[in-house]
Amino acid sequence: MRVTRRGFFQTIGGTAGAAALIRGKLAKAEQAGEDLGRWATPEEVMVPSICQQCPGGCGLMVRTLDGKAAGLSGNPLHPVNRGALCPKAFGGLQLLYDENRLKGPMARNGERGRFRPIGWDEALSMLTARLSGLRAKGLAHTVAILGGQYRGSRDTLWRRFADAYGTPNYIRVRCLPPERPALAHQLMQGVTTPLGYDLGEAQLILSFGAGLLEAWLGPVHASQAFARLRRSGERPRGRFVQVDPRRSPTAVKADRWVPIVPGTDGILALGIANALIREELYDKEFIERHAFGFEDWVDQRGERHEGFRNLVLREYGLLTVSAATGVPVKAILEIARDLGTIKPAVVIGERGPAYGPDDLHTRMAIHSLNALTGSIGVRGGLLIQGELPLSPLRPVQQDEAAKRGLEHPRIDGAGWGEYFLVSDAPQALPERILGAKPYPINALLLFATNPLGNHPAKEAFARAFDQIPFIVSFSPFLDDSSARADLILPDHTYLERWQDDQVTHLAGFTCFSLARPATAPLHQTRSTADVVLQIAKALGGSLAKSLPWEKFEDFLHERARGLYEAGRGYVVSAPAEESLRRILERQGYWTPEFKSYDEFWGALGKRGAWWDPTGLPVSREALLTTPSRKFEFYASGLKRRVDEAVKREGTGEVFVRALGGADRGDLLYLPVVAIPPVREPGAFPLRLNTYRLMSRPIGGGRNQPWLLEQPAVHVRASWEGWVEIHPKTASELGIKGGEPVWVESAKGRVRLRAKLYAGTLPDVVHIPLFGGEGANPNDLIANETDPFRGFGLLNTTRVRLLKA
């Protein structure tokens, strides 16, 4: 055997080792003693927590051994997921133990991007000094707080802090606000809380582009409902139709996949409505008693308005619809007949990102199908989501500076002009900060959001960030945005902090989840909620009085008291006990399980959630709270808001253009989508469609190797992003599967691996958002604004493919 240099040294080391061996014998005796201690079976405690990888809000049960987290599983008692989990949940442990988490607060050292670690006191004093300085100079309104995708008491706390501090600019950067009702539901039904989809009891589900089984609002809850739809055992197998430009895993599981030109979902819905009306398959009883604006009608001033029925019959014949959407007439007819005959049916039109340019009318058109099938307010259709009886908080005390600050208009212009229907418009933020219209931003707080990485307008945001003198980030990881921050106060991960979650979009029951810290914090991080309370105390005055709580735990403790006193609902327990209590409740005896609130709070902390399965107003009155107490095809609520805005701002031209076309008159308020002119391909022939993956958490999960390695099931890919191309299109361009290609749009170009996938329309290519390491598709997506959600349009960009 050739003696290598290393081999030579090893042999020398060996002989020296032998001498040590004898000495080692003595040391070994007492070392074994302490080993025994280590090997004693550790104390195993199961701590309930909430998974924060997506807005689903599933209950976790964290297995801790001697206080250290060693395993995750679903909380069997939690009503949202009943012990099941999706793949993302298991990334939680890798998130917790990720080595390059920020170990403690850091301050900028020289130019942006270079940091020096500092202590918590110094960091908090820096932040407090800056905030109190701005308030003193009367610039309270120039502080902006960007919040990401989270719900529950942390949102209430931040909103309360902003009101007490005096800044109107608490802006949420997310494409779908789950705790607010969908805009279409609000305008057509007047509801103020989100509607629950009772998918488990439905017999037919028609979903327009919503990835139910992938990355919709609660994939685990939706998957359980899908399983009951298919195999509930008591009733025949339910049907599921998915309308999607891409054969996503949801479409693969559907009985019928309807490939459609991206952005034309509304037109297809109107085509189906046309077929329903023409073949008299719609729910006549519901329409006559509970619908307004279906037939032609005359208003008080005697003007005649054309009803939804005649408009649809005249404008949206099946041939025109089929031409615009690419869906064959036979398919539209079959879907309409299914929708008309199979009861109960539910139509889902609540996709995360926008459908297309005219997103509001698309969603209203899809929602009108729910009215035509009479599935509003019935089991298996759309149900009202009850209110959580949390105890109310004392009103916010505002001093002079706060009042003056709140008089200023919001920096992102939400509620005004083009965005008058929207509560947050992050899309408009970069231009307004750069232009300092109506005022410059002096301080920016980033919480649970990464606009420089995950937002289509990320270049504009980057330029805007340079204008802002003082940026604070609460991110536990150094992502693109926190790299530009001046001060980083890293938050705990969700397994290390107190937290709650008020889950919406569920089949009728209201649910409040509570998470205790599963393990002691691994590094010098602090929960941001506690940091906000400490800053409020440090700023003193009305802020300290508005946010009097010592720790966030006390805040939750106070809020949860309302659940105890509500006289309904239960802390989740094993299904056996629960069903007994449910039967009692149906006969009217609700028996309190706990004698005192502390006992209630202890049980809530041990079991993880409170829910109220029975308080369920299924009646239609609760669901139709429009001015006419009916389902309004002609959205009079929208008309009223447009008239108010015209009165308030003088000209109505700005938002009429936003609502799609100047001279639309009545069409503005009807669920009707203009048929787009056929555009010749031009320089960028292909359309880009983006989508979210089931195995990718919010923010992309770049530090969770398990998830990066196993992203997609329909396309064999791992670790890096990819672009799905139809084999025919690929062969025309001479691209072979697995080859890197350039995907180029007007805005930029990105290098991705090509995957041949026939489950798509030939002229559409698909890129998963957060696909993996490597190129970021946001460099590609054109920075077009969706006026109804204040977020970017993610699937209207046109691209072309080049061999790399």
Next chain:
Amino acid sequence: MPSPSGGGDVRRAPGASDRTVRVIQWAMAGLAVLFIGGIITWITHLIRTAWRLGDVPSASIGISLVAIPVFLTLLGVILYVFVGLLGDRSER
């Protein structure tokens, strides 16, 4: 069949080295016996395990029925050659 002459005419006087040569030669024979004996015990060990665990004993017995006689004949040939050649010198 007359045997080829083979260079046998030059004989060296038997001395100390002669005894070492004989010892090495018999050691080689012993080594062969040891090697083949080892293989046979290994095969029997395998059969016993297969029999004890009921792990398709038929296959292993089949193999050993063939393998062990083959090894024994090999050993036989080696010893036959050794005895034949070495033994011949002493008897003359």
Next chain:
Amino acid sequence: MADRADTRDAVLLAPIELTGRGFYLTVGLLSLLILWGAIAYWTQFDEGLGVTGLHQPVSWGFYVTNFVFFIGISHAGTLISAILRLSKAEWRRPITRMAEVITVMVLFIGAGQILVDLGRPDRMLNIIRYGRYQSPLLWDATSISAYLTASIVYLYIPMIPDIAILRDRVGKRKLLYTVLALGWQGTEHQQKVLNRAIAIMAVLVIPIAVSVHSVVSFVFSMTLQPMWHSTIFGPYFVVGAIFSGIAALIVAMVAFRKAYGLHGYLKPIHFRYLGQLLLVMALLWFYFTFAEYLTGYYGAEPEEMKVFQAKFSGPFWPFFWGMVLTNLIIPILCLVRLGRRTIGKVLIASLSVTVGMWLERFIIVVPTLSNPRLPFGEGIYWPTWVEWGELAGSFALFALFYVLFTKLFPVISIWEIREGREVGLKEVEERLLTYLPDTAEPRHAEPERGW
């Protein structure tokens, strides 16, 4: 009589007495390749099998192909020399030892490939303690160890007279030769013992050799994988082994004929006979391949067809058609008319067959694994420098063993040549008479004298 013979066979003893510059050159080159192989194996041992090109569906690749290939070459020796001895073909005399040496040397390398292929070579002894006869690998271990002992014995016994000659003639390594010569004086009794031992070994070694390669094929045919699980694998591998064995033997013969100037002993007639044998084996090999692929194609099972397409038109087409070219077409073109330049043609044919047979083993092992039954994802396998290094190292090690052997012992059996000169002619004549129909003699001819 004896001294004249001494001078005539001096050329056989030359390589042992004096070592020329060529020897040091070849040993230097070979040890360079061995160094590359050693470094390759050390990195693999250190970092794990991940440095090779193997991956999830294709868990076997280069090393298993090499294993089957080298065990295949080992059949050159014993089978050919045993068959030629039994059939008393006189032209075998200068060839038998060279063939037997190939067997012994290449068996070590072949068995070594399995050890190189192990993920945990440090646990090799588990085979001894927890061995399990149900696994074809254990059948391999048994039959290869039997074959190794048999071929060592079969090499050593015919060498004893030559070692005695060396003991008396060569000044160097006196102790080694005296020990190994087992006191051979060429007496009547010793000659009888020797001949009988060689006869027994010649008979014994053939079944062992056949068993070795059929058991090597059982490693594949005992599984349920498409294009592995077929009954033809046993004989197919044995035919392939003899085929590649003869090719390797010819290459070795040409190499040593040139290196040690053995033109007098390895004459074109030898190469002509071996060439014809090679041609017969080529056709026989093609028959087996044709039979296997036809049954697979005609049956058209979906999994079989997937592997079939992968070989014929899929990613493995260059290897498959390369194999057919080198194993069939080149040998036929070269060997059909062996007129002038016999040795050149036979050398080309056997070199192409050696490459072809390696390709054939590769085509058997890898395509089946890279097209699994379930949609697991096709794995395209391509070896890395580690695997090429190991292959080069194995060839170099085999060549080094061989060259060192020729330095210690004569590569052509001297006493058999002499026996051939003195006895051979008369013997053949008598034997011929026994074959011819007995015309005048009465029926009760004296009984046939032994074999």
Next chain:
Amino acid sequence: MARWGMVIDLDRCTGCQACVIACKAENNVPAVGAKEAVRGRIISWMQVLTEVEDHDHPGEQMRFVPRPCLQCDDPPCTKVCPVYATYRNPEGIVAQIYARCIGCRFCMAACPYNAKYFNWHRYQKEGPGQNPDVSVRPKGVVEKCTFCHHRLQHARERALAEGREVAPGEYVPACAEACPARAIIFGDLSDPGSEVSRLAQSRRAFRLLEELGTKPKVIYLTEGEGRG
């Protein structure tokens, strides 16, 4: 003796891969990294295969098939192991002895379902956040799904401590526990009353590569209109 088996209802399964990641988290299966994954060395004991019915345009008819180790009753892999490192234990689970495996990978070549995975490198060391009940595998050994055998031992210890039999449903592997659509039903096939054996007789039941005679104990239920 119990004969543990699993029924996977392909009609309920949504191909979400929760079972894949749950299995990795429970059994400390390492993520092999980008370079190794590109070379096709991902270790995932449970793997969701995508069966494409017709090949000329993939993506038309597709089916998600979660494939753990099927714990065959007549396993082709245990037959070929030269050192007894993989064997079928009395409870029907095909077990793997990591300390004895010599890494010859014969069982990987023999398994028609490719359910065996090899540690080409040393992919992970002992670290925080790992499940202490399952050993971390060194480089050079083969590993496979063991139906979360350590959970069976836990359940058996608990049952022994409480002096009772292991209750049905007490021992459930990580994939069955995590599946959102409850498509993976696990239980004792030898107990006729269990849901697993009931579903095994359903008209929709079929086994993967049944013609090979390996008698797998993971039974699949087809999609489509059939009852049961």
